Amino acid sequence: xxxxxxxxxxxxxxxxxxxxxxxxxxxxxxxxxxxxxxxxxxxxxxxxxxxxxxxxxxxxxxxxxxxxxxxxxxxxxxxxxxxxxxxxxxxxxxxxxxxxxxxxxxxxxxxx
Amino acid sequence: xxxxxxxxxxxxxxxxxxxxxxxxxxxxxxxxxxxxxxxxxxxxxxxxxxxxxxxxxxxxxxxxxxxxxxxxxxxxxxxxxxxxxxxxxxxxxxxxxxxxxxxxxxxxxxx
Numbered sequence: 001x002x003x004x005x006x007x008x009x010x011x012x013x014x015x016x017x018x019x020x021x022x023x024x025x026x027x028x029x030x031x032x033x034x035x036x037x038x039x040x041x042x043x044x045x046x047x048x049x050x051x052x053x054x055x056x057x058x059x060x061x062x063x064x065x066x067x068x069x070x071x072x073x074x075x076x077x078x079x080x081x082x083x084x085x086x087x088x089x090x091x092x093x094x095x096x097x098x099x100x101x102x103x104x105x106x107x108x109x110x111x112x
Numbered sequence: 113x114x115x116x117x118x119x120x121x122x123x124x125x126x127x128x129x130x131x132x133x134x135x136x137x138x139x140x141x142x143x144x145x146x147x148x149x150x151x152x153x154x155x156x157x158x159x160x161x162x163x164x165x166x167x168x169x170x171x172x173x174x175x176x177x178x179x180x181x182x183x184x185x186x187x188x189x190x191x192x193x194x195x196x197x198x199x200x201x202x203x204x205x206x207x208x209x210x211x212x213x214x215x216x217x218x219x220x221x222x223x
Contacts, residue, residue, distance in 0.1 A: 033211070042199065042213035043156070090155050092211070098203050100146075101211055103155030 003027065006091050006104035013085075013111050021076045021107045023091030031097045032074035035090040036060060037106075043090060049074055050097050078109065085111045115139075116200045121218040124190045132185040132217055134200030144203045145176060145183050146211070149196040156199065156213075159185065195221045 004025040013019045025032065030051050035043040045058030049068040063082025068074055074093075078085045088108050094101040117135040124130040136145065144163050148156040160167055160174045162183070167174040173186040187194055199216040 035213075042215050043211075045212070088153075092155070098144075100158045100161065101148075101156075103157070106153070106155050108153075 004104040025093040029093035031094045033092045034076045037088040118217045130187040130190045137181045146201045148199045
C-alpha cells in the first residue's frame with residue numbers, strides 16, 4: 001500500500017534530550033513537510049523539502065533540524081534548544097510543493 | 113497569516129446538507145482554494161480544491177463565488193463520521209506556497 005508513515009505514534013523524552021521523529025513515504029513524492037500542532041490550534045510549518053538534499057525553514061524552525069538524504073525519508077530532530085517541545089507532530093508529502101498533500105497519522109511527543 | 117477566515121464552529125443534523133463558509137477577500141488570481149479536514153488525533157485529510165469553477169468529488173462539492181473572495185464547502189448529507197475540523201487554505205502553485213492552516217471550523221454532527 002502506498003502511503004506516509006510516522007513512527008512512533010507516542011514518544012516520551014526527558015527534558016534536555018534530543019529526539020528524532022521518523023517520516024517515510026512510498027508515494028514517490030518530491031516534497032515533504034513537518035508541522036507542529038498544539039491543542040485546539042491549527043498546524044504550523046516547521047520545515048519543508050522540495051527535493052532530495054534540499055530543505056527550507058518554515059514558520060517555527062528554531063529548535064528543530066531535518067535532513068533529506070533520501071527521497072522517501074524526512075526525519076525531524078527536536079533538539080534541547082526547543083523550549084516547548086511537547087506537541088503533536090505531523091509529516092506530509094506531495095508530488096510537488098503546492099499540490100494535494102498526504103499526511104501521516106502523527107507522533108505525539110511528550111517531554112517531561 | 114492564514115489569509116482565510118472561517119467560523120470557529122458549526123452544528124448540523126445527521127443526513128442534512130452542511131455548508132461551510134470561507135472568506136478569502138485578498139485572494140490573487142492564481143491562488144487555488146484547498147479544503148482539508150482533520151479528525152481527532154489524526155493527520156489532516158485532503159477534501160477538495162478549486163480555482164474558479166465549482167468542483168465536485170465523491171466527498172464534497174466546492175462552490176466558489178464569482179469574485180473568488182469567498183467559497184463554500186458543501187457536504188450533501190452529513191454523517192457522524194463527518195464531524196471534524198475543516199480547514200480552508202489558499203494556495204498558489206506558481207509561488208510554491210506552503211499549506212498554511214488557520215484555526216478551521218469545528219463541525220459537530222448531531223444524530
